[in-house]
Amino acid sequence: MHIAILGGTGDIGQGLALRLAADTAHEITVGSREAEKAETKAEEYTTELDSRGLDAAVGGAENAAAAADARVIVLAVPPYHVGDTVEAVADALEVGDVLVSPATGMKRDEEGFHYHKPGAGSVTRIAADAAPDGVAVVGAFHNLAAARLANLDAELGIDTLVIGDDEDAKQTVEDIAEGIEGLRALDAGGIANAPEIEGITPLLINVASNNDGLHDLGVRFE
Amino acid sequence: MHIAILGGTGDIGQGLALRLAADTAHEITVGSREAEKAETKAEEYTTELDSRGLDAAVGGAENAAAAADARVIVLAVPPYHVGDTVEAVADALEVGDVLVSPATGMKRDEEGFHYHKPGAGSVTRIAADAAPDGVAVVGAFHNLAAARLANLDAELGIDTLVIGDDEDAKQTVEDIAEGIEGLRALDAGGIANAPEIEGITPLLINVASNNDGLHDLGVRFE
Numbered sequence: 001m002h003i004a005i006l007g008g009t010g011d012i013g014q015g016l017a018l019r020l021a022a023d024t025a026h027e028i029t030v031g032s033r034e035a036e037k038a039e040t041k042a043e044e045y046t047t048e049l050d051s052r053g054l055d056a057a058v059g060g061a062e063n064a065a066a067a068a069d070a071r072v073i074v075l076a077v078p079p080y081h082v083g084d085t086v087e088a089v090a091d092a093l094e095v096g097d098v099l100v101s102p103a104t105g106m107k108r109d110e111e112g113f114h115y116h117k118p119g120a121g122s123v124t125r126i127a128a129d130a131a132p133d134g135v136a137v138v139g140a141f142h143n144l145a146a147a148r149l150a151n152l153d154a155e156l157g158i159d160t161l162v163i164g165d166d167e168d169a170k171q172t173v174e175d176i177a178e179g180i181e182g183l184r185a186l187d188a189g190g191i192a193n194a195p196e197i198e199g200i201t202p203l204l205i206n207v208a209s210n211n212d213g214l215h216d217l218g219v220r221f222e
Numbered sequence: 223m224h225i226a227i228l229g230g231t232g233d234i235g236q237g238l239a240l241r242l243a244a245d246t247a248h249e250i251t252v253g254s255r256e257a258e259k260a261e262t263k264a265e266e267y268t269t270e271l272d273s274r275g276l277d278a279a280v281g282g283a284e285n286a287a288a289a290a291d292a293r294v295i296v297l298a299v300p301p302y303h304v305g306d307t308v309e310a311v312a313d314a315l316e317v318g319d320v321l322v323s324p325a326t327g328m329k330r331d332e333e334g335f336h337y338h339k340p341g342a343g344s345v346t347r348i349a350a351d352a353a354p355d356g357v358a359v360v361g362a363f364h365n366l367a368a369a370r371l372a373n374l375d376a377e378l379g380i381d382t383l384v385i386g387d388d389e390d391a392k393q394t395v396e397d398i399a400e401g402i403e404g405l406r407a408l409d410a411g412g413i414a415n416a417p418e419i420e421g422i423t424p425l426l427i428n429v430a431s432n433n434d435g436l437h438d439l440g441v442r443f444e
Contacts, residue, residue, distance in 0.1 A: 111414035157444060161429065187432040188425065192333035196425040199418040203410065206418075207383065207443050210409040220442045221429050222379060 004070035006031040006063045009041045013076035015149025021056040024179035029059040031066030068092035074100040079123045086130035095134030098169045101127040102141035104198035113202035122194035136169035143200045145218040156182030158218030161197045226292035228253040228285045231263045235298035237371025243278040246401035251281040253288030290314035296322040301345045308352035317356030320391045323349040324363035326420035335424035344416035358391035365422045367440040378404030380440030383419045
């Protein structure tokens with residue numbers, strides 16, 4: 001399957017691009033608002049994969065071009081760019097495409113990081129509200145340990161919770177996620193259940209910063 | 223240390239009472255609004271512990287009487303009774319006592335369970351607002367697998383996140399929690415960080431109900 005990772009130059013985007021290219025047979029294209037930046041990152045990722053003897057090229061393109069060829073499009077952009085990004089690529093999407101939302105809103109004060117719940121209810125809901133008719137939105141990849149994800153030498157051993165109102169789209173994303181070695185995908189229901197999941201991301205930062213020896217955390221349900 | 227578990231006849235209260243009595247040297251008293259109910263449950267727990275060859279008696283008393291003798295008082299009551307319960311036992315508390323809040327607010331709709339954030343900001347904050355001067359409130363034991371906790375044959379292997387604005391009180395509760403075999407206590411900062419933790423409880427129910435083979439979940443940060 002062809003997967004585009006818009007914002008594939010950020011940390012979660014980088015990790016997903018590398019892991020999916022390394023562990024699965026999917027065709028991966030990273031997208032950016034600037035084609036040149038996406039191409040440069042794609043070359044970097046390809047070199048990294050090549051250095052490990054992996055014959056898995058990552059492509060790079062401007063966001064809309066990346067989305068046009070893909071069946072699944074991951075919105076690995078900051079939360080305040082999720083709506084804009086969906087609108088910017090909307091004309092390139094086809095009925096049956098699936099948008100994946102991993103972003104979460106956070107604010108910081110002297111106590112730590114807190115979930116900044118958007119007026120729409122969740123960042124996943126913002127993506128769903130912006131999506132064209134016939135394009136399903138699935139929330140996934142919210143609570144990943146970013147540095148570990150991007151380090152192909154590191155074992156993951158963590159879960160990702162998947163939410164969506166279209167069961168087929170959700171299954172597609174669960175299958176993609178499970179293709180990553182050491183990542184378990186769990187169904188957490190519909191998009192209405194997004195806030196509690198998005199809220200774990202600031203919590204992971206608080207737990208890491210308050211406990212010696214813990215950093216770059218993910219979560220397991222057991 | 224003497225620990226009272228108010229609402230110690232409910233599922234989390236039962237699990238905490240049994241585990242603390244079985245695994246630690248703390249003196250445990252379960253509290254209830256009715257002394258007789260507390261005494262009956264305490265006898266049940268003592269019989270259960272005795273049947274395993276554990277010489278660890280659990281006491282039972284009406285809430286205020288249970289709180290009067292204890293240094294640490296766990297508010298294992300439904301969220302809408304947390305404020306009332308603190309007020310009901312306030313006269314029995316002494317400066318230096320520690321209240322522990324494990325409750326969370328939930329509502330249910332056709333999508334599943336959702337965190338019902340109280341107007342005060344969190345259930346832990348409700349407890350803190352109701353506590354007398356000099357009595358610190360610590361949030362802990364929110365996201366435990368209740369049935370597993372109450373089954374002394376089951377291995378826990380899960381974490382509890384601990385929050386509080388009084389570092390000494392928080393350390394006291396972390397030490398108590400770590401006394402339970404298979405439970406790791408992690409510092410998640412101040413009470414302002416409670417909502418994201420309380421929100422994990424409904425999420426655990428959603429994940430368990432949407433995935434075959436998963437039930438009675440807890441969480442690990444790794």
